[in-house]
Every structure is written in structure tokens, then in C-alpha cells.
Amino acid sequence: MKKMTIGEIIEATNAQVIAVDGLDEVLNKTISHITQNSKEVTKDSLFFAVQGERVDGHQFIEECFEKGIAACLSSKVIAPKKGSVLLLVPDVKKALLKLAAHYRNKFNIPFIGITGSVGKTTTKDMVASVLGQKYDVLWTQGNYNNDIGVPLTLFRLEDHHEIAVIEMGMNHFGEIHALAEVVRPQLGLISNVGVAHIEYLGSREGILKAKCEMFDFMPKDGIAVLNGDNDMLSTLEGKLPQKLRWFGIENKKDIYADHLELMGMEKTKCTIHTPGGSFDAMIPMPGEHMVLNALSAVTVGLEMGLSFAEIKEGIENFVPTKNR
Template identity: 35%
Template structure:
């Protein structure tokens, strides 16, 4: 964050200054009193169990030069503060005001799945050629996005930001903070369909991103293999570019896809150029994510050499499709979240692994949440896909685990290999007993299923 006077911050959020003439200079913001650095402003957030206002004194001790305050009953002491009605909304307004002072171009990534991976790929490319900042992890909501915006510096050329949503109106709020110069849509899937009603509803909610874009200068990058997005091409007033694998009318296409255990190679045809890229990750979804990143990067002027080098050194974030060897096992750790599209993609990655000797392919799957009336059918379908792709064993956990197992059995898997549980500890116990070195194990499920716990306890020898 560039140094900004407190009176400017108060103006952005519509707050009232106290204990200061507003000339105090702020050199950053923090929502965690333990991590406040000298010169920063502390933003106390009010949660279900913790009220950040309780920690204002600690923040001041750590060097906070100002704070936001929404506690009408207890005023901060010995520190300049801005009085507001809601600190989280005020933070969003501050970020929106700050964004308007920055010259950096903002590239915003949205979509049902693949946002974080595409963001990491795009950043890996652009950072080789431009002064680039990007969203940490998946900080893509009404708290994380403002934090990312405040990371933009005066010399930043490009900011790659991730925008997520689960309900109508959320994207509208975020895009008016980020003010994207470019919006990149990875796909339209079924994540959050419980709240949005249909895939058409999801598209409508995602398209709210246009509300924060310049109608004359804004640029869209869309997945041309997704009919819902392709059918928008005549409706959109903004400059629009499509990428895809199957749709030959796209400006950027991927072909000649070859995979092995080290990753995926494919040929790219883009804006009159043809070249090969390698990405150290597996699956067709990896190709789509890379094509989205390539399209956006080339529109910013990235060279083919930097695209190739950036993708070749790309590393995924968090618990997203980390593939590694441990104690004789190959682990595919993909525990961060799951929806039907990403679950199918993960199963395909497992199925495509080359296994030596008598090693088996085992899918350890948690429920996919927020699917509403689609839940039973989608879990059954995932089981069928696992059997069709010749997965050797399933260990499914959750309310819909039996649906996954029945889908696999319907497809021909033996009952004894299609295991389902409502007790996570029992699953872990049985998995320890049945898995053996040489096996490839996929761990995946929605965030609420905490499948990383299954993986962590799988390694421990003590009783659960």
C-alpha cells in the first residue's frame, strides 16, 4: 500500500475522524492485531465469536497509527480513529477508493472452478515480465479481495485478482471494489447451484462482474467450449476473446494434448502464433486453466518465451492437486473444495496416473456440498465415472457417500470395493488397513468435509 493520509481514508469510507487532524500517514492495513506492523491502520472485524475491537490496544502496542471503530459504547484511547457503522463495509469502501488512485491494470478471474489455479498460472507468466501482484491463496471474498487491492503499490503494473461468489449481488459488490480492466471466466459449473437455482443463474451472478468494468475499454476472456459463455458472444458489448479445446472458432486453442506422470504438454495456437507448452500438473482441466492464462497474458503483451517458462515452473496453491510420493504411496492431495466438475477432473487425474506393479488407484472422496436438489444425482454420477475410469477402490464419506458407492456398483464395481461411511474415523481405520505401498490415493471433497484430516490421520500409527 502506498502511504496515504488518514483524512483521505476517512473520506473514502464516509467515516468521522477523531483524535486527529487527519494528517497521520498510513502505510498499510491489517485485520489481525498480532500481525500489525508500525505505520499500519488496524481494522477490527466483528465475527460470530470474536470482536476485533477487543484487540485495539494490542494493535496500538504493535505500532498501529490509526484504527477503524464501530463500537459506539467504547471509544479507542491514545490513537487516532475513524468512526464507522460497519468496519467490514468500511474496509471495502477504503479498498474501492484506493483502487481508483492506482494506475495498475486489474485482471480479475472468476468461474465455478479453476480460479485459483488460473490465477497462479497467470501470475507465474506475468511476473517474469511485469511488476505484478496477485491474490494470496484464494482471498476472493468481501474480506480477502480488499486485502489484495491494498497490496497494489505505485509501481505495480498488473494486479491479478480472484473474485468469488455464492449468491446474487456478491459479484456486483466485489467488482465495484476491484474495477477490473479485464475479466477472465474459467467456466460455468454447478458450484453454489443450491443458492443460484441453475447454471443460467450462476452465469447471471458471474456476469455481475461487468458492472465494475469500463464499457469502452474493458476486455473479457471467456471459455469458448462452455455453451453458456459462447452464446454470450453476440450480447456482449465489451471486447471479447475466447479460448478452448473443442471449439475451433476460438482465438486461442489447445491441441495435441499429451500427459504423463510429470504433467501435460500441448500445442497452443494463439493470435497467429503456434507453440508448445508444458505444465507440471495433470488433467484436461489443467489445459483449460492454462489456455485462460495464456490468452490473458498475450493480451497484456507477454512473450511466448515467458509463457512457456512461467507455466513450466507453475506451482499450485494450498491443498489443490498436490501430487507427491510419501512412504511408498503416490498422493493426490486436492482437499480444498469440490463440485461435480472439479471432482470429475480429479478422478480423471487419478485414472490417468501410470501405476507400476500391483499398485491400485484409490479415490477417497468427501461430499460435494451446496448442490441442492442436484446432490443425489451428481454424487451417483461421480461414482459411475469412477467405475468407468477403472478406479480400483472408493472410500466415500458424508451424507451422500452411499450415492457415490451405488453409482460405482451400478457401473460394475464390486460392492466390497465401493466403501461408504458416515463416520470419518471409521473410514480412516479401514483405509489404513486396505491401502498399501504402491497405491495412488486421491483425497478430495468440499471444504466442509475436511478431507485433509483424513490424509493427516492416515499417516499416523496411533489409534483414532
């Protein structure tokens, strides 16, 4: 990550400073690493203490001070050692989101947000594979898609990155809203709306509403990429301020596939059609759901200016996340 001063972090999080050293010395100290893992800390780290259901991160703050860490973000008062700083906030997770939003604003590159009931991690990986044929891409690793994982992903951004692909997950109303406020994507992709977390959201209509929170922080001239084969997403026609781009197998509005052919148990062959022409692709995994993932990546790739050759290369060389 790019270096940030303690003073910059204090301003972004509205933290109260508790330090042994003089204030001027504290404010000018720099951070180049942010973590919730006390085993990873160095003298240039910021450790953030999250109180989970089983483990309270605050119990590791003294250990971090003993290691000479630069600063700890905490909601509990724990006296720092000389050379270290405690940044006291009411809510560590909310402060982390504020800091991530501040850090994201340092980068004038396209941000792509991805969500969906199932398959969003595979979709995100395939989108990154396609965009990687032209751009230096930062993308969410694994399923780091919550209020801790998204900030940690953003803190991995460096000056050399040209585009960011950020996965956003949720199981309650308001969660994607909070993440989208930090990421502020120019392009938002919803892979599908199913029944995952329906016990918290009440209905598939509730799930759709929660997923659409991503569009609250997208610009009016942004792009919404939607699965036209999904019965819930198809109801969004004409209801979003952003430009809509549809993909599907049954839905043949914008980007679609036909002539699907299973090639053994490892690949799926198909023809992909776009407003600018068609091409054949060999998707390195079986099943219609993988064709839909590929179509979403094609749609994003075209919007980001990739050629058919680059998109085909990205699809056919796709390597899925382990165990997915």
C-alpha cells in the same frame, strides 16, 4: 502499501472521528499497514474490526490501542488512548471496500479480474506466472477473494507493480458486483460456470448471472476472456459490450489446444494455437482442466503483449498454490 493520511481515510470512508488528540494532528497522521489481525499491528497500522460468526474483532480494539496503533476502524464506540484514533462507521466491511476503491485509484496499471466456479485460484496463479515473465505482478495470494481478501490484496500494491491479477469469489448475488466496483478490471476472465453455490443462486443460469456481475464495472473497450468449452459461458456470444476472447479444447474460435498427451502423472504436453501462430507447451500438471487453465493464461498473456516465448516460459515454470 503506500502511505495514507488519517484525513484521507476519513474522507474515503465517511468515518466519524473519535480522538483524544487535536484534530489537525489526527488528520496528518499516516497509515502504512492495514490488518484485521491484532497480533500484526504497529504504530503505523489501521486495524479494522470485523464481527464474524465466531469472533468479534471489536474485542481486540483496546489491545490495539495499548500497543499504540495509529487508528482502528470500528462500528462500535470504544474510547481510544492518547496517540490513537477510532474511526466510527456503520459497517466496517463496506467502509473497507470504499477505502480499497480509493487506494486502487492511486494506480494507473492494468487490473485483471478472475472468477469461476472451480479452479479460479489455479487459473489466477497460472495467469500471474505467465504475466510475471514480462511484468512486476501483484496477484491474490491463496484464496483471498472475498470482501476482506480483495481489499487486503489491493492494499499490497506498491509503485513498482506494473499489473494486478485479482481473484473474485462469491456465493450470493451482488458479491462480485461489489468487488468489481472496487477492482474495476480492464480484463475479466471467467474460467467456468459449474454448480458450486447453486443452493444460493437457484440454477446454473443464476450462477452465470452472478459471475457476469464482474463486467458491470469493466470499460466498454475492455476484454472478456471466456472458456468456450463451458456450455453456460458459450451462451454469452454477442451479449457483452466488451471484446470477447475465447479459449478451449473443443471450441476452436481464438485460442485452443490439440495433440494432448499425458506425460506420466506429472505433466501434459499439447500444441497451443493462436491467431498469430502455434507453439508446443509442457504443462507441469496432468489433465485437461490444466490445459484449459494454461489456455486462459495464454489468452491473457497475448492481450497483455507477451511473446510466445514469454508465455511458454510462464506456463512451463508454473508452480501451483500449495494443496491445489
